Each structure stands twice: as C-alpha cells, then as structure tokens.
Amino acid sequence: xxxxxxxxxxxxxxxxxxxxxxxxxxxxxxxxxxxxxxxxxxxxxxxxxxxxxxxxxxxxxxxxxxxxxxxxxxxxxxxxxxxxxxxxxxxxxxxxxxxxxxxxxxxxxxxxxxxxxxxxxxxxxxxxxxxxxxxxxxxxxxxxxxxxxxxxxxxxxxxxxxxxxxxxxxxxxx
Numbered sequence: 001x002x003x004x005x006x007x008x009x010x011x012x013x014x015x016x017x018x019x020x021x022x023x024x025x026x027x028x029x030x031x032x033x034x035x036x037x038x039x040x041x042x043x044x045x046x047x048x049x050x051x052x053x054x055x056x057x058x059x060x061x062x063x064x065x066x067x068x069x070x071x072x073x074x075x076x077x078x079x080x081x082x083x084x085x086x087x088x089x090x091x092x093x094x095x096x097x098x099x100x101x102x103x104x105x106x107x108x109x110x111x112x113x114x115x116x117x118x119x120x121x122x123x124x125x126x127x128x129x130x131x132x133x134x135x136x137x138x139x140x141x142x143x144x145x146x147x148x149x150x151x152x153x154x155x156x157x158x159x160x161x162x163x164x165x166x167x168x169x170x171x172x173x174x
Contacts, residue, residue, distance in 0.1 A: 036106050040113050041120065043101050044094065045070065051090035051097075061086050070094075070121070071128045073138035088141055095145030099153030107161045110153030118146050 052069045055061070061082045070091075075084045098117075102110045122142070126132055133139065 036113065037116060039105050040098075040102055040117050043105065044098050044117050044121070047097050047101070048090060048094040051093040052086060055086040055090045055093075059086060068128065071125045073125065073129075073133040073135050077135075077137040091141050092145050092148070095149040096152055099149035099151070100156050102149070103153045103156040103160065106157075108157055110157050111150045114146060114149045114153060118142065118149075 048070045059082050063083060069087060072087050075081065075087055077084055077088075079085070099110060099114060102113055102117075106113050122133070
C-alpha cells in the first residue's frame with residue numbers, strides 16, 4: 001500500500017503504467033489506495049472472526065474470548081491446548097484466504113497491501129493489549145501467514161490479471 005501510494009501520488013517512475021495519469025488524478029489515486037486498504041482491513045478481520053468462530057465450533061472450545069482472539073499472543077503454545085490451536089489455525093487460515101481475496105480487491109500489489117495490513121494488525125494488537133508481543137510463536141505464526149498470504153495472493157493475481165499487471169521499468173529491457 002505504501003509503495004503503491006508513493007508511486008501513484010508522487011509520479012515516481014519506478015513502475016511502468018499503461019497510459020499516462022492526468023495531473024489531477026493524484027487525489028483520486030489517494031482515495032483509491034485508502035479505499036483498497038479499508039476493504040483489505042475489513043476483509044482481513046471478517047475472515048479472522050469467521051475462522052475463529054469455525055475453529056471454536058469445530059474444536060468445541062469453551063474458554064476462548066472470540067472478540068479478542070486475533071490479538072491473543074499470551075496463550076501458551078501446545079498442540080494439546082485447544083485454545084492455542086484455535087488461535088494458530090484461525091491465524092493461518094485467515095492469512096491464506098486473505099491473500100486470495102486481496103488479489104481480487106487490489107489486482108496487483110498484493111504483497112504491499114499484505115505487509116501493510118499485517119503492520120496495522122501488529123499496531124492494533126499493541127493498542128488492544130497495551131503491550132508489545134514478545135512471544136516468538138506469535139511472531140512465527142504471523143510471519144508464516146504473511147509469507148503464505150503474499151505467495152498465494154501474488155500467484156492468483158498473476159494468473160487472473162496477467163494482462164493488467166504493471167512491471168518495473170528496469171526489467172522491461174532485461
């Protein structure tokens with residue numbers, strides 16, 4: 001999102017666009033980028049809460065606070081702990097499905113929006129819990145999910161929108 005915003009609004013020639021953008025379109029491009037980010041954030045948390053609800057129902061877990069589940073990094077990691085399984089499975093399912101849906105929303109810069117949404121998720125986690133997550137299992141789950149989101153989303157975006165993708169100028173004559 002940040003790179004997309006900079007390239008659109010600052011007229012940076014890092015990427016080759018199909019056609020010229022009018023000078024007055026900078027404000028419109030800003031709104032498009034923020035609209036895409038808002039849609040990605042809403043989609044991300046909708047998928048998260050759907051995955052948490054399904055995991056709670058499938059695993060028959062009673063003690064999970066489903067409202068704060070996306071921000072729970074305190075649960076002790078154990079494959080025997082159903083609360084931990086709900087958190088890990090819902091995180092990974094959300095990231096996998098999120099990448100696929102992000103490809104439909106933004107069509108090309110999936111990796112940029114995925115990183116931005118993850119950073120905003122970390123910021124929201126810090127705001128909700130009033131503490132910086134310090135458990136390595138939470139960071140590893142987040143990192144693995146982010147990698148799967150980027151890979152899955154970029155592959156789907158490439159397959160679906162192959163003719164619309166914007167390529168870096170430097171690679172054009174490679």
